[in-house]
Amino acid sequence: MGLFDFFKKDKESKEQQQALDEGLQKTKTSFFDQLSKAVVGKTTVDEAVLDDLESVLVHADVGIDTTVKVIDRIEKRVARDKYVSTSELDRILREEIAGLLDANSGATGSRAILDRADNTGQPFVIMVVGVNGVGKTTTIGKLAHRFHSAGKKVVLGAADTFRAAAVDQLIIWGQRVGVPVISHGMNTDPASVAYDAVQKGVEMGADVVIIDTAGRLHNKVNLMNELSKIKRVMQKVIPDAPHEVLLVLDGSTGQNAFLQAKEFTKATEVSALAITKLDGTAKGGVVIGISDQFNIPVRYIGVGEKMTDLQLFDRHTYVNSLFSKK
Secondary structure: OOHHHHHHHHHHHHHHHHHHHHHOHHHHHHHHHHHHHHHOOOOEOOHHHHHHHHHHHHHOOOOHHHHHHHHHHHHHHHHHHOOOEHHHHHHHHHHHHHHHHOOOOOHHHHHHHHHHHHHOOOOEEEEEEOOOOOOHHHHHHHHHHHHHHOOOOEEEEEOOOOOHHHHHHHHHHHHHHOOOEEOOOOOOOHHHHHHHHHHHHHHOOOOEEEEEOOOOOOOHHHHHHHHHHHHHHHOOOOOOOOOEEEEEEEHHHOHHHHHHHHHHHHHOOOOEEEEEOHHHOOOOOHHHHHHHHHOOOEEEEEOOOOHHHEEEOOHHHHHHHHHOOO
């Protein structure tokens, strides 16, 4: 890496950190305002403080089960250490949340995607799922930009053929990023689109093929059958495709994102998560709860509208940003 590349990478890293800090600002403000109220006038972490902390975590949409787990861990530390001051609560809470996220780091998987694309000679196929309105197609466009900027050849497949807007939107993203989009138009067979996209990826020596899919949950059986068919036809070209099933969730919906994750993990084998729209909500704690409860790595988080605002999820960076008070 040359000196210019080093400074460029350092600048990009600082810009991403700033975007993350700004994106989580509403969550941080709400969280620390409530946490301050919970400990005001107290010197030690007692049962009353823990009850208030539980309410703070639930309000941040960490989720009941994960909140109970965090509180239980803190109770054990208080019992072990005999005396824990409220001034230490931030540090302890940070450590326990980082510990919960420890097994589900998303950055490693994303690095593996690029490494595999370099070494196998076949494209890495990502099938993207999620209900309409969560930012699924936009996330695909930003993913394409991310890989394309890294020097990778990318092909997109517009297999959400039940919505003309989805097909058109993906084509526009392809033009913006500068990558080909395979589309058969609206009301065509999604599996056929996916097959042609993977075939095109193989023919042009692509590194990554990203397939958009329909976001309907009103009939889970039909959704399951459709996704299974898409997988089968892609496997005619690449036997182990898709290599990743990425579920996109809207972080601003809080507990509804939990319900969507529950339904989609029943409908198909989700292997990674992208949580979007964290910049517009005070519910950033949903990342913690979903990662913990579903034991599926959060691969990406969306913290803004720019193409570069879809970031690799790194648990340490996320927790540090969440607890920074600037």
